[in-house]
Amino acid sequence: MITLLDYGAGNVRSVINAIEHLGETVSLVTNAADIEQAERLVFPGVGNFGMLMHSLRENGLREPLIRYLHSGKPFFGICVALQALFESSEEVPEEPGLGILPGRVQRFTCDLAVPHIGWNGIKAQQGSPLFKGLHGYEKFYFIHSFHVVPATTEAILTTTDYGYEFVSAIQKGAMVATQFHPEKSGRAGLKLLENFLAGTRETVHLTACPSTTVLAKRIIACLDVRANDQGDLVVTKGDQYEVREQGAVRNLGKPVELAGEYYQQGADEIAFLNITAYRDLPLKDMPMFEVLQQTSQHVFAPLTIGGGIRDFTDPDGRLYSALEMASQYFRAGADKISIGSDAVLIVEDVLRTGHPTGFSSIEQISRVYGSQAVVISIDPRRVYVNSPDAVAHQVISTRYPGPNGERFCWYECTIRGGREGRPVDAVTLAQVCEQLGAGEILLNCIDRDGTNAGFDLELINAVCSAVTIPVIASSGAGKVEHFGEVFTQTGAEAALAAGIFHRREVPIGAVKKYLQGKVEIRPVDDVDPITTP
Template identity: 70%
Template sequence: MITLLDYGAGNVRSVINAIEKLGETVRVAASDRDIVNAEKLVFPGVGSFGSMMTILHEKRFVEPLLTFLDSGRPFLGICVGMQALFEGSEESPEVKGLGVLPGRVRRFTVDLSVPHIGWNGIRVQQPTHLFDGLDGDEKLYFVHSYHAVADDPATVLTLTDYGYPFVSAVQKGNILGTQFHPEKSGATGLKLLENFIREERRISIPEKCPEQTRLAKRIIACLDVRANDRGDLVVTKGDQYDVREAGNVRNLGKPVELAGRYFEEGADEVTFLNITGFRDFPLADMPMIQVLKETSKNVFVPLTIGGGIRDFTDKNGRSYTALEVADEYFRSGADKISIGSDAVLIVEEYLKSGKKSGKSAIEQISFVYGNQAVVISIDPRRVYVQSPDVTSHLTVETAIPGPAGERYCWFQCTIKGGREGRDVDAVTLARSCEELGAGEILLNCIDRDGTNQGFDIELINAVKKAVTIPVIASSGAGCEAHFAEVFRNTDAESALAAGIFHRREVPIAAVKNYLKDKVEVRL
């Protein structure tokens, strides 16, 4: 029996599913007694350090948690659940941690994108049972802006490099903590969880630990999901956002089955973009909720869900906030949520008022779950101009002239699936969303969507230079070389594709094999 401490924030379903996949039974701690009497305790943490500790105190979980940690029984803290073991965090300077390990949690100070998102390696510093059976050169999934600084070197289990070495796992007796997410680290993560759970433990140290770890470029499979004309939920794909062919919605497969296939093929993440409103459903009956629940049972890489993350009122007259919608998605298996059209409207209001409201979906969700959980999906198209002087928007000198030979363009943001252009450019939108608390940009391109001509390098560079958060390049991939091109010519951390994967024109494994001698990838 594995007891899971769920303090009410984040995606615990994936942790439960991973443990149950290993044949174990999970009991969610509902009281202080459940914590004190646990045989083995797993504590996954998400979001703000201060929010987590405040909730633990409100639920009166701190004292029973300290009692358990003092008992010598096995404990595994994941992400912020590991950070809680330390004395405090500069994310919330006034809040005390559990203080089981000496040291504090610091924000990354690197000339790299923050949050640190993606698959990175580990350098094991001492023998442990946790990595028994692993080579040592595997990659694990990270998503965080803060990292632990341990005062006692004897507690440091692994280091990972991101601008500089940081503590990525700790151990003190039977107390273990990982900054990475084993439940989102594929077969490697499942093996690690199995090592934590099993009774017979072989202490070892992997043979192939790298001298320095490197963050991999991510290859992301995207599934546009909507109801077809018969009401069935299908994966479709647009041609410059038009998903109909001969009058019917293109049907490229079932979302849960396709997501499972991409996990097996080596996708580093899976993104669901809900392109049907589903506004009339009570929240608990939203079709995408069930898709997430079913997918997370067998897909152990990060899942992002986009579409419908907004305030809405269902057919029964019940009103929901965007935060409540996000809550339900996270509880159903999502690791990140993506905000699209509503982000444009939020930024327009932000630019008009000149100040943050604290009430927007971006601000509220990032406050509760952390900025790494909020992705902004931008849908821009080119607007050509003869000179930068004729517009107030940020322009680029383009190598792709306009229809009248124009040498300059700006990237107009759109809403409503690309049907309506707005008076805000993609660079301003991305920068503003970062200021409001977003942690990642999913950068689409209407002009390249479905063309197989490659990514819009000029657009990606313009946005990437304006933000310090990771950028996912999207739209236009038609062959393996296009992925190499975007990583060679931009600093994008990830590249996303849909149709070429759905139709098996370019398998994910083929992309990674093509890239393996050109950029760092997870094989």
């Protein structure tokens, strides 16, 4: 029996699924006695350091957890649970940590995009039973803006490079904790968890570790999910956002099955976009919750969900917040939330009033779950102009003249699935959303959607140069060379595609084979070969 400390924030479903996949049974902590009686304790921390520590204190779990950690019994902490072991954090200076290890937590201070999101390597600083069956070249999934700075080196298990070298895992006796998410790290992560659960004692030295680790460029498979005319949830794909063909919704497969296939092919992330989420009661859209729950049982890689995440009022007059909606998706297995149309309206309000409200969906979700949990999905289209001063928007010079020979353009943001244009440009939207607390930009392009003509590199470079958070390039991929272009000619950290994967025109494995040796990628064989849905 594995005891899991769930303090109520983030995606613990995937940790439970990973442990159960490995043959163990999970018991959740409901009170202090559960911690005291635990024999092996797993603590998945997600989101904000202050929220985590506040929750432990308010629920009477702080002191029992400290006693457990001093007992010498096996403990595995994940992400913010690693940070909680130290004395303090820059994220919330007034909230003390558990103080089990001397040191502090600080925000990344490098010229790279923050949060640090994606698959990176580890460098072993000591031997460990956790390394049995692992190799030094394998990568693990990270998603964080802060990292630990131990006051001593004795507990450092691994380090990782991102702008500079930081501590990515610690080990002291039977207490281990990782900044990366093993439950989201494919085969390597499951093997590491398996070694902990098995209580392996043989010290293994990780061989073939790189002298420097490099964050991999991510290949993301996106699944647009909606009900067809028969009421079944299907994966579909539009051409410039039109999903019907000869009057019927394009049916390209079942969401859970396709997600499993893409995971097996080596997808670094899976994104679900619920394009029927504009109904009156999105929290009652149980099929999408079921899709996430079923997918997280077999796909041990990051899952993003988007569509309809906003404040809404039901017919009885009850107000539901976007935070409530996001919380339900996190509990169902999502790791990140994508906000689209609502973000445009939020930014318009900020630009009109000159200040944020503090209560927007972006601010609420990032405050509780951390900026890394909030992705902003931007759906812009080109608008050509004759000069940079023609409009009150951020205008770029383009190599592709407009219909009347215009040499400049701006990118008009849209809402409602691209059906309605709004008076805000994509660059401004990205900048304001970053200020509000968003941690990543998913940058679509209506003009390129479904064209197979390649990504809009000019748009991507304009947004990448305007923000300090990661950017995912989307729309237009038609061949493997397009992925090489976007990674070598822009600052995008990830590239997303849908139709070419669904129609099996370009397999994910072919993309990674083409990119091998050109950019840093995660090897395809890092997935777990036995987790086929």
